[in-house]
Amino acid sequence: MSKDCLLLNGNGKPVSYFPLSVINWKTAIKLVLTRNVILLREHEDFVVHSPTMEMKVPSILMLPRFHKFHNYVKFSRSNVLLRDMYTCQYCAEIFDKKDLTLDHVIPKSKKGPSNWENVVTACKACNLKKANKPGTPIKEPIKPSFSSLLNGYTFNSDSFPDKEWSKYIFQS
Ligand SMILES: [Zn+2]
Structure with missing residues (x-):
């Protein structure tokens, strides 16, 4: 140990x-x-x-x-998953960390930025299905406060x- x-x-x-x-x-x-x-x-x-x-x-x-x-809350994969409580923002199911991906609501190919407001947690299936189209997440993505993340952690x-x-x- x-x-x-x-x-x-x-x-x-x-x-x-x-x-x-x-x-x-x-x-x-x-x-x-x-x-x-x-x-x-x-x-x-x-x-x-x-x-x-x-x-x-x-x-x-x-x-x-x-x-x-x-x-300040660093923008990172693990913190986005934490903000979204490991819940796919398209099908609303909870997944294991390893089965989740980060999805750009406005796709990168359409110049969607990589930030708190445009990146959400998505399961692999939803991410594939969404592909290069803009999506509508179940919760509007925002930058979380430090304390809200701590509560969920x-x-x-x-x-x-x-x-x-x-x-x-x-x-x-
Ligand atoms: Zn999903």
Whole structure:
């Protein structure tokens, strides 16, 4: 299992949620040794050795001050699927991530842009059927707010390498 480290902002919340601000253990150790970060928790069962020292791998690190990162929602495949709740915007069925595609409402060939307002989630069948014609999605596509995406998102806490992460991720 990977022993990643959760990186928190100075306010005790993850620096980012989409994707979750997780760093690998080597980066985490480097931060602890070279930067002014606050070590909140270590992986009890993961110790690394060097010729001169041994160290438990950090599980949760916090930045000493609050940094304003843009909580803007990145336009990406996974965030479009999340906005549309994995629902095909033409047949209204819910699909598995892997069975969904992104569809340009106004097709690319008709100069339809790749942005929040013109790209929707579509199942493979609907995407094929629609082909190069403009479509009418069931919900008008808009740029989602950060909080609306967060509400629709389910973190899989079983995948966290440390159960303590939940305390920081699920706090309101
Ligand atoms: Zn469909």
